[in-house]
Amino acid sequence: MNDMKTYDVEKIRRDFPIFSREVHGRPLAFMDSGASAQKPTVVLDAVQRAYAETYANVHRGVHYLSQVSTELYEGAREIVRAHMNAASVEEIIFTKNATESINLVAQSYGGANLKPGDEILLSTLEHHSNIVPWQLIAERTGAVVKAVPIDEHGEFMLDTYLEMLGPKTKIVAVTHISNAIGTITPVKEIIKAAHDAGAVVLIDGSQAAPHMKIDMQDLDVDFYVFTGHKVFGPTGIGVLYGKADLLDAMPPFLGGGDMIERVTFAKTTYAKGHSKFEAGTPPIVQAIGLGAAINYVNEIGFDKIGAHEQMLLAYATEQLSQINSLRIIGQAKHKAAIISFTLDGIHPHDIGTIVDRGGVAIRVGHHCAQPLMDHFDVAATARASFALYNNRADVDALVSAVKSVQEIFG
Amino acid sequence: MLDDLRELYQEVILDHSKNPRNFRHPEDANHEAHGYNPLCGDTVNVYLKLGHNGLIEDAAFEGKGCAISLASASMMTDIIKGKTESEARQIFDGFQKLVKGEENDFDAGEDTERLMMLAGVKEFPMRVKCATLAWHAMTSAMDDKNEVSTE
Ligand SMILES: Cc1ncc(COP(=O)(O)O)c(C=O)c1O
Numbered sequence: 405m406n407d408m409k410t411y412d413v414e415k416i417r418r419d420f421p422i423f424s425r426e427v428h429g430r431p432l433a434f435m436d437s438g439a440s441a442q443k444p445t446v447v448l449d450a451v452q453r454a455y456a457e458t459y460a461n462v463h464r465g466v467h468y469l470s471q472v473s474t475e476l477y478e479g480a481r482e483i484v485r486a487h488m489n490a491a492s493v494e495e496i497i498f499t500k501n502a503t504e505s506i507n508l509v510a511q512s513y514g515g516a517n518l519k520p521g522d523e524i525l526l527s528t529l530e531h532h533s534n535i536v537p538w539q540l541i542a543e544r545t546g547a548v549v550k551a552v553p554i555d556e557h558g559e560f561m562l563d564t565y566l567e568m569l570g571p572k573t574k575i576v577a578v579t580h581i582s583n584a585i586g587t588i589t590p591v592k593e594i595i596k597a598a599h600d601a602g603a604v605v606l607i608d609g610s611q612a613a614p615h616m617k618i619d620m621q622d623l624d625v626d627f628y629v630f631t632g633h634k635v636f637g638p639t640g641i642g643v644l645y646g647k648a649d650l651l652d653a654m655p656p657f658l659g660g661g662d663m664i665e666r667v668t669f670a671k672t673t674y675a676k677g678h679s680k681f682e683a684g685t686p687p688i689v690q691a692i693g694l695g696a697a698i699n700y701v702n703e704i705g706f707d708k709i710g711a712h713e714q715m716l717l718a719y720a721t722e723q724l725s726q727i728n729s730l731r732i733i734g735q736a737k738h739k740a741a742i743i744s745f746t747l748d749g750i751h752p753h754d755i756g757t758i759v760d761r762g763g764v765a766i767r768v769g770h771h772c773a774q775p776l777m778d779h780f781d782v783a784a785t786a787r788a789s790f791a792l793y794n795n796r797a798d799v800d801a802l803v804s805a806v807k808s809v810q811e812i813f814g
Numbered sequence: 815m816l817d818d819l820r821e822l823y824q825e826v827i828l829d830h831s832k833n834p835r836n837f838r839h840p841e842d843a844n845h846e847a848h849g850y851n852p853l854c855g856d857t858v859n860v861y862l863k864l865g866h867n868g869l870i871e872d873a874a875f876e877g878k879g880c881a882i883s884l885a886s887a888s889m890m891t892d893i894i895k896g897k898t899e900s901e902a903r904q905i906f907d908g909f910q911k912l913v914k915g916e917e918n919d920f921d922a923g924e925d926t927e928r929l930m931m932l933a934g935v936k937e938f939p940m941r942v943k944c945a946t947l948a949w950h951a952m953t954s955a956m957d958d959k960n961e962v963s964t965e
Contacts, residue, residue, distance in 0.1 A: 749832070750881075751879065751880035751881060752854075752880075753854050753856075753880035753882075753941070753944065754823070754880045754881045754882070757819075757822070757938055757940070757941060758819055758823075761816070761818065761819055768854070769853065769854050769855070770854070770855045774855065777855070783854070783855045783856065783878055784854055784855055808816075812819060812820070812823050813823070813828060813881075814828065
């Protein structure tokens with residue numbers, strides 16, 4: 405297969421300044437985008453310009469720069485809306501990350517709607533970010549958290565899920581793609597079935613947003629979250645999509661400036677739409693950077709990105725599978741370009757330290773998904789996660805670094 | 815590149831990690847503590863049998879971890895057995911400085927050479943906690959604090 409014909413990955417790599425550096429005297433082979441992605445020059449420039457040329461607070465002034473800054477910030481919201489195919493910008497809330505987005509829904513929607521004995525359904529695949537906020541609100545309201553199991557391949561068990569759904573189910577919160585093992589879950593079926601049972605659904609799209617087109621109206625999802633730094637945007641910016649009627653009925657999450665309509669000491673009324681949930685000065689420049697990042701990926705196109713990443717996944721799976729005593733954890737039929745693996749008798753931390761000296765950056769540990777690690781009866785794995793800028797040479801560097809781990813351990 | 819790694823993963827270290835010494839739960843242990851590294855999920859239980867006048871009559875451990883943490887726990891239990899509590903604490907003090915790269919004239923008497931095997935850790939700051947987890951658990955066990963977490 406020839407990358408160049410359909411997808412010029414070398415050209416894309418040149419968009420990311422970090423790839424001109426070396427690590428431990430080796431070219432950087434960065435396969436930890438699942439933890440956080442690198443940033444293209446267009447994002448860095450957008451951030452730099454926002455501070456250097458147009459910076460002022462938003463929604464607060466009549467002066468020129470405040471107006472420009474507000475237009476750029478709200479422009480970023482429109483970019484995100486269009487990207488997610490949400491019906492209205494009022495449905496797009498900027499937060500600081502996916503974690504905050506999920507906490508917002510848990511505290512606000514959950515706090516207002518959960519009663520003792522109600523059930524919140526999660527899955528074994530979840531990141532701690534999509535577990536702990538629900539445990540906190542369950543503790544406060546007397547609701548119960550349950551996890552839909554996965555099978556031995558790491559596949560979401562749809563049949564069991566359908567049996568678990570019932571009149572007590574109030575919220576279903578499931579990941580779109582597992583950060584630890586790459587499983588893509590059947591979100592459309594999950595959402596449809598939950599709606600039939602009268603529950604609302606939150607999808608954690610943190611790992612989906614960098615890899616695929618996401619469409620709110622097509623999914624008919626109630627809440628959808630992702631985090632900016634994993635889609636090549638800055639840190640400190642997250643997105644929460646929520647259906648307008650649900651958001652309208654929800655109480656505020658944090659109180660402060662910008663989220664109010666009128667404040668008196670006797671009574672305060674709240675702003676409408678997304679503003680109700682954006683208390684205080686928002687992550688202005690981060691949102692502008694995120695807008696630039698989303699424009700960047702859309703210019704390349706998710707069809708091409710997806711095809712390239714699937715090629716890398718297939719190549720890496722094939723190459724790694726040939727290594728003795730290497731076990732790939734998670735073999736779902738539909739997977740994003742994320743490979744978790746273990747080596748018999750060698751702890752993932754030792755793998756991580758050794759491959760790092762070869763310039764290979766992968767994540768080792770429990771990936772903030774300890775229930776999932778328990779399911780596979782491992783404490784930790786090594787994980788290579790790919791993004792639009794990875795190439796076959798990265799996979800080759802990984803494979804040879806893993807072999808050097810085995811050499812050192814004899 | 816490989817020099818640092820060879821220094822870290824010396825044969826002695828690998829041997830201790832593959833065949834850890836004192837890897838057991840002695841029935842007559844009278845002090846124990848659980849050590850946990852939330853970063854990687856590694857766990858270690860350290861068991862001590864402390865006699866009168868602070869003598870460590872037996873030291874053992876069980877747990878799951880990387881080569882560095884297992885080797886360190888294995889060596890530690892070997893070394894502290896037969897020493898007094900205060901001697902063990904003193905060795906830990908020096909050892910901690912050694913792996914953090916804060917100590918150039920490390921001296922732990924007859925155990926100096928063995929512990930120096932772990933000195934390679936100082937080139938890998940992310941791994942210092944692996945090397946010290948069991949030692950923290952040891953001091954917690956002596957202090958009768960049953961839990962220690964390295965965060
Ligand atoms: C699936 C998933 N959900 C949630 C998160 C949390 O993202 P953040 O830490 O940016 O809030 C992550 C990333 O760590 C993730 O992979």
